[in-house]
Ligand code: HEC
Ligand code: HEC
């Protein structure tokens with residue numbers, strides 16, 4: 423009896439050990455395969471850490487830019503999961519086509535990109551150096567425009583004709599690097615579940631804007647020219663700022679102007695706010711789907727107490743296949759409402775309210791800002807859980823663009 427039990431126990435333990443061994447062998451095999459796949463990918467698309475050695479200035483600028491975090495943010499992780507678990511989420515490579523575009527050359531490794539992004543600390547790059555500097559052509563006849571990568575050639579394409587030689591790579595001048603075309607393959611259109619007119623267009627009629635007609639390209643504003651070292655120890659020359667100023671940075675002050683006028687007419691007061699966009703493309707650009715800019719008006723009366731407030735939202739509202747509103751552009755089949763500020767548009771908003779009582783003056787405050795992330799509660803909770811900063815993650819804060827305030831006397 424005792425012996426048979428012992429035998430049984432032995433068999434059970436043996437089977438368990440075998441199972442553990444098989445699983446861990448499987449896991450190790452999997453890890454080894456992933457490491458091998460990553461090495462193959464990085465042979466074709468060398469890691470940015472390889473460039474840092476000689477291009478320290480550029481690397482440090484890029485590292486502070488949102489581009490360096492294109493598959494790292496808690497929001498991207500949460501949105502990627504929302505996509506993969508939705509009925510639209512069949513193509514695992516879709517999001518990476520722009521967020522880590524080397525996936526285009528390694529379509530069969532899409533799962534590796536997903537696993538790395540989900541880990542929260544991907545060692546694969548997102549939009550890094552060679553993801554731009556190996557592009558030798560952009561095909562704008564495609565929607566979205568498609569980059570052609572020159573992999574395995576050891577040539578870095580860039581803006582200089584008179585480049586200094588170096589031991590790591592060949593260099594070649596390409597006009598593309600001074601042109602918006604380079605940026606358009608990721609910034610012009612996002613593929614959508616259904617045909618939303620011209621695909622899901624992000625920029626609007628940017629090419630008809632005054633700025634673009636006067637010769638400005640995306641780089642003029644988003645990679646401003648400066649003087650510095652293009653490679654460590656090289657003579658100073660004209661270089662391009664790689665911090666990619668956008669929502670963060672000085673450029674924001676050039677986004678819009680507010681002109682406010684207030685008319686007190688007895689019991690009734692009317693405030694007119696003209697929002698002048700100075701941006702030669704849509705403001706905001708409409709991906710991700712929750713992107714919006716908000717104009718808030720607040721009136722403070724006696725004892726600085728708020729007596730009136732109201733707002734206008736500039737963005738795009740989508741509906742999914744069931745006709746429900748959705749912030750996820752990947753499942754959008756219809757645009758319900760479009761209020762984005764068009765390129766260089768001036769939008770005039772009127773607010774009417776009862777003139778504040780028991781006071782000789784009142785304050786008018788108008789603020790234009792990028793709104794925080796919005797969406798279903800589960801999605802917001804997921805971002806919070808994914809972020810090391812929790813509810814303090816910057817995506818939950820609005821970013822002010824322009825402010826106006828004045829004190830208005832009430833004539834007796
Ligand atoms: C391979 C795709 C790709 C290309 C090419 C690309 N971008 Fe981007 N860009 C992105 C992604 C993805 C993000 C968002 C990163 C994030 O926040 O996670 C981004 C973010 C930005 C931002 C920050 C936006 C903000 O909200 O603050 C700016 C500015 C920008 N890109 C400008 C450019 C310019 C200028 C070019 C061309 C020289 C360019 N990009 C080319 C993919 C690309
Ligand atoms: C056609 C290129 C393209 C595709 C495809 C694309 N994105 Fe983006 N994505 C961008 C660009 C460009 C930005 C920066 C936009 C800006 O700041 O105005 C961006 C920004 C974002 C952001 C905000 C920045 C951040 O990292 O928190 C999220 C989230 C995001 N994308 C999620 C996704 C998901 C999920 C998918 C797949 C369903 C996807 N994107 C597919 C180009 C793309």
Ligand code: HEC
Pocket residue numbers: 470473474477480481482484489549550551552553554555580581599600604641645651652653660661662663664
């Ligand atoms: C989103 C695309 C993009 C990314 C990412 C990017 N670059 Fe560039 N880079 C450009 C463009 C465009 C120019 C030329 C801009 C111009 O002259 O108008 C440029 C210029 C350069 C130059 C020559 C002038 C200078 O600014 O020093 C070097 C060197 C360079 N990049 C290296 C890098 C390295 C290294 C990285 C990664 C740390 C990187 N780039 C990331 C697009 C990019």
Ligand code: HEC
Pocket residue numbers: 468469470472473474475476477551552555578579580581582583584585586587588589590591593594595652653656659
């Ligand atoms: C051994 C040092 C070294 C390494 C490593 C290196 N570079 Fe360079 N690179 C240089 C030098 C030197 C120049 C010439 C700069 C000049 O002429 O001002 C240069 C020029 C460039 C240019 C400008 C080419 C042109 O014609 O406009 C680009 C783009 C570039 N490098 C990208 C990269 C990228 C991306 C990596 C990483 C994959 C990298 N470099 C790694 C030294 C290096």
Ligand code: HEC
Pocket residue numbers: 602605606609625628633634638639640641642643644667668669670672673674675676677700701702703704705706707708713
């Ligand atoms: C005349 C200057 C100018 C040009 C040219 C320009 N932009 Fe912008 N862009 C701005 C300003 C100003 C803002 C708004 C303030 C900010 O976010 O910094 C902005 C915002 C952005 C943002 C982030 C904010 C958002 O709404 O999501 C992206 C991404 C962007 N631009 C991409 C591009 C691309 C791609 C091109 C080329 C097709 C381009 N821009 C051309 C001035 C310019």
